Amino acid sequence: MRMVDLIHKKRSGEMLSEQEIQFIVGGYTQGDIPDYQMSALLMAIFFKGMTSEEISALTLAMAGSGEMVDLSEIAGIKVDKHSTGGVGDKISLIVGPIVASLGIPVAKMSGRGLGHTGGTVDKLEAIPGFQIELTNEAFIQAVNTNKIAIVGQSGNLAPADKKMYALRDVTATVDSIPLIASSIMSKKIASGADAIVLDVKIGSGAFMKTVEDARILARTMVDIGKKLNRNTIAIITDMEQPLGREIGNANEIRESIDVLRGTGDKELTEVAISVAAYMSLLGKVYDTFEKAQEGVRDIIVNGRALETFRRFIASQGGDPNVVDHPELLPTALYQFEVLAIKDGFINQIDAEQIGVAAMLLGAGRAKKEDKIDYAVGLTLNKKIGDAVQIGESICTIHANRQQISEVETMIQAAYVIKNTEPAPVQLIYDVIV
16 A cells, blocks of 8 residues: 555545555554655645545544543443633533533543633643642542543544644644544544533634534534444534633633532523533433433532532642632732723624733743643623723733733724624524434
8 A cells, every 4th residue: 555546546536445544544653654745645635525434434543543541440421522612611610510410420631722722621720739640540530439530631642633733734734624523533532432522612712613614513523423433412602702701720710610609601601501411411311401401500509510529629639628719729910901992882702812812911822832820811891792881891801910011902902892782692503413
């Protein structure tokens, strides 16, 4: 088998066999196939696409290129959740304890943030003492004891995907649905879950900008899951504006605690309840979405979700007192208010700009090796649809330095204030099963 023949085959729009895809992925991971040939194949895939059989074969080959996590020692249906990324997206921190409180094991491996989107692992590390690195034995024991553990992704999880993603990044082949879908699902398959809920974001702060593209990606990933015997559901949710009101690591832990207490932002709470309800459906706790939603709300109201969050923090070495005393979390030295420059209604908030502004404060990374400041971030005092008067605070900046003019300028540019009230924000666009 020669790589040049396979490039020619895909360039001609023909279908690659499972064996050919295994040869490509294995050869590239081991260094036998050079970057220039892989780049040519990625561009051929970008233009010619892939069949659902090819995408499933690519997913499985990438998943099998490294460690395949074995969760068989954990009793019950292991349900995982993945978000395609956004700004202020703290859903994993909220749904994990809720779903665990319903008896569904949550054995989650999460990534770090890069660019304008945050990572679950970084947020958890804002909790004093919290350990995101556990041995396999400690991870499984934590899930069996508390029904939940969240750890950092192993460096050996789908290494083929890591290598291919770096190449896609510099060859203008990132935004290909077959390549995005197989990249996401390879890590989920390698992580060992039995069932997967996918939260596909659309809007200014998301990778997918239109509902149509999000539907195609969601359908592709759900089909991969089914072909590989993983029960999979995708929810298409809004990321036109940041999710919730807090951006930044410690800030988002505080807001997650508020939601688990039942006093959180309404829109964030609704999205979290929907995601948790679909997870509990896949975990076979409920047989209808309506019953699942009701059950999830009850878990929040009766305090069990918050209690599970406390136990989860303690089991991974963190200080559970942060739940009742959020002042124990890192706090920034300075607060600055960004004021509205006119009267009207908030019509738009560019989520990507807000994410970049938070990153400039130190809440995120521009480069992989950048250090994070857990204390800094933003509080959105006004969201889309809110009325505002000139001089009123639209956003609070939490900073550890006084020079924040660039950040303030970005926030002002991200907010669009008009005289007319906008249409209500649609939180959930579609569910793909």
